[in-house]
Amino acid sequence: MQLFNLEGKKALVTGASRGLGQKIAQGLALAGAEVICSSSGDGGCQQTVDTIKAAHGVASQVSVDLSNADAVKTFAADILAAHGTIDILINVGGTIHRQPAVDYDYAQWQNVMQVNLDASFLLAQAFAPSMMAKGQGKIINIASMLSYSGGMTVPAYTASKHAIAGLTKALANEWAINNIQVNAIAPGYFRTDNTQALQDDETRNAEIEKRIPAGQWGEPEQLQGAAIFLASSASDYVNGHILAVDGGWLAR
Numbered sequence: 001m002q003l004f005n006l007e008g009k010k011a012l013v014t015g016a017s018r019g020l021g022q023k024i025a026q027g028l029a030l031a032g033a034e035v036i037c038s039s040s041g042d043g044g045c046q047q048t049v050d051t052i053k054a055a056h057g058v059a060s061q062v063s064v065d066l067s068n069a070d071a072v073k074t075f076a077a078d079i080l081a082a083h084g085t086i087d088i089l090i091n092v093g094g095t096i097h098r099q100p101a102v103d104y105d106y107a108q109w110q111n112v113m114q115v116n117l118d119a120s121f122l123l124a125q126a127f128a129p130s131m132m133a134k135g136q137g138k139i140i141n142i143a144s145m146l147s148y149s150g151g152m153t154v155p156a157y158t159a160s161k162h163a164i165a166g167l168t169k170a171l172a173n174e175w176a177i178n179n180i181q182v183n184a185i186a187p188g189y190f191r192t193d194n195t196q197a198l199q200d201d202e203t204r205n206a207e208i209e210k211r212i213p214a215g216q217w218g219e220p221e222q223l224q225g226a227a228i229f230l231a232s233s234a235s236d237y238v239n240g241h242i243l244a245v246d247g248g249w250l251a252r
Contacts, residue, residue: 013035016038026093036061145244
């Protein structure tokens with residue numbers, strides 16, 4: 001299992017206060033990584049950090065407003081100053097706004113794009129030079145089933161997740177020569193805060209479960225294996241790939 005061993009690696013996980021980000025952070029820690037857990041508010045990752053430490057892992061927490069480009073740049077500089085380098089960057093932090101396209105609020109559009117897309121690019125751009133200097137690095141973005149389809153009443157989210165898939169491939173093309181693997185995970189329908197509205201809609205929930213060959217929603221911890229794989233040396237020849245973890249949704 002040495003291929004999946006993350007001991008000696010430092011990982012930064014955004015959106016690690018709950019849901020997918022929390023479970024991914026905990027999974028990396030179980031594989032041996034030191035995990036820096038980021039959320040939008042001070043102390044937002046306390047539960048995540050406490051859980052990791054209770055399992056004898058190493059973790060700390062920081063905060064940043066991903067909708068503020070200047071704050072993201074300062075945040076990255078502070079992380080580098082404090083930790084020297086980051087071996088693994090996982091851009092989980094994201095947001096969604098549901099509204100019919102004809103009425104979609106432009107300020108909400110901008111916020112979704114800034115959090116989901118711009119911050120992911122800025123953090124990758126900030127940490128890539130130190131990865132290049134070290135001769136290795138792993139960057140993992142979070143795509144979506146809506147990287148493949150259009151969805152309904154979430155035009156900004158869909159646009160941002162299509163863009164994340166493209167950005168992942170573009171960065172992989174440029175940085176593979178530096179032994180930096182840039183990949184993405186496309187979660188299917190997982191039980192998180194972002195999907196609560198769908199879970200609460202009895203009709204839509206039934207339609208979703210019927211479409212999934214596994215017959216049920218995913219649980220956040222079921223993303224841990226994919227994250228560990230893409231963060232570890234097991235994936236050293238995997239680059240520019242969008243890994244769907246969807247219970248078979250795309251196959252149907």
